[in-house]
Structures are given as structure tokens and as C-alpha cells.
Amino acid sequence: MDLQERMKRFEETCRRQGLPVTVQRRAVYEALASRKDHPTADELYDAVSRRLPGISRTTVYRVLETLVKMGLAIKVDHPGARSRFDANATDHPHAVCLACERVFDFEVRDFDLGDIPEQLPDGFQVTGVTVVVHGYCPFCRAALEKNRG
Ligand SMILES: [Zn+2]
Ligand SMILES: [Zn+2]
Structure with a gap:
């Protein structure tokens, strides 16, 4: 799935689940969906804050949890290391x-x-x-x- 398809699916999923497509949610999802290296929340925060200066770390963390709950992302956990995120939720x-x-x-x-x-x-x-x-x-x-x- 390319980025454009993923963004479309993201918007559809938000609509279906009754969640507004906020600028923050869009930016965090786009930052995650455009890479394949399973970034940490902090790496995503760095990427997003370059585009949306003023977004807080807490907001990025919260959006990531929401994306996981929505089934649009998965969290890759392993003991002793920071969680990493993946827009490939299959x-x-x-x-x-x-x-x-x-x-x-x-x-x-x-x-x-x-x-x-x-x-x-x-x-x-x-x-x-x-x-x-x-x-x-x-x-x-x-x-x-x-x-x-
Ligand atoms: Zn290595
Ligand atoms: Zn993966």
C-alpha cells in the first residue's frame, strides 16, 4: 500500500469510528506511514515537530495510542527496549x-x-x-x- 492509499484508509477509518481527522492525527499518521523502519515515539515526535512546531510530545504519544486502538498501527514491544510503531497493522x-x-x-x-x-x-x-x-x-x-x- 502506498502512502496515498494509506492516508485515504486513515481518513476513512477516522470517519467510520467517528473520530475527527485533526491536523495532529494526520501528521503523526503520515510520519509513521511514510517510513518502514519501525520508529519509536520519540523519533516520530522529532519528525512531526519539524512540520508542526509546537506539537507536544504527549500529543504525539497519545495519537499513537489512538492509532493502535483504531487498528491503523501496531506497537512492536520487546523486553528492555522502547516500543516501536508500524503502520503495517496486518x-x-x-x-x-x-x-x-x-x-x-x-x-x-x-x-x-x-x-x-x-x-x-x-x-x-x-x-x-x-x-x-x-x-x-x-x-x-x-x-x-x-x-x-
Ligand atoms: Zn543491529
Ligand atoms: Zn513491521
Whole structure:
């Protein structure tokens, strides 16, 4: 989906959910949707405040939470690191670098989530599965190898 399509979908979703398309919401969503590197809330704040000077960090954080609730973005969490955001809200696996904490998308063909049932024995209804793999990204691997000599 290109940026223009995403912006259209954003406006439609706001309308459907009865939320006004404010300048702030538009700017935050556009900043997120125009990149694929899974930025942190602070990185998005930096990008948005260049275009909307005077927007507060709190507003950016709040808009991000709203976008997640609306299903227009997902939050990629991993222990010990800051949350990162992704405008691609469809289920897709992520690879997290243990050294630089960057988050990458990856694709696997015939991905099999194994035997996760739709309902767990205690009555828990499963609605989605998040896959996160950990390791070292090519940049950090190169740096590690260089240090090793
Ligand atoms: Zn890395
Ligand atoms: Zn992603």
C-alpha cells in the first residue's frame, strides 16, 4: 500500500469510528506511514515537530495510542527496549536486533504457527499471534566481526 492509499484508509477509518481527522492525527499518521523502519515515539515526535512546531510530545504519544486502538498501527514491544510503531497493522513477523534494537520486517514462505489453537483450554480466545525473532542485524554483525579483527 502506498502512502496515498494509506492516508485515504486513515481518513476513512477516522470517519467510520467517528473520530475527527485533526491536523495532529494526520501528521503523526503520515510520519509513521511514510517510513518502514519501525520508529519509536520519540523519533516520530522529532519528525512531526519539524512540520508542526509546537506539537507536544504527549500529543504525539497519545495519537499513537489512538492509532493502535483504531487498528491503523501496531506497537512492536520487546523486553528492555522502547516500543516501536508500524503502520503495517496486518499480522507480520518481526526480527529485533539485540544490539541496536532496530526492528525489521521479514517474510517467510508457508509460515506455520504450529499448533496454536483458536481457543486455549482455559477458555482464552486467541485472536492473533505475534512473532518476534531475536538476533543481530547485518550492520551490527559487520561491526562485531570488525571488532573481532
Ligand atoms: Zn543491529
Ligand atoms: Zn513491521
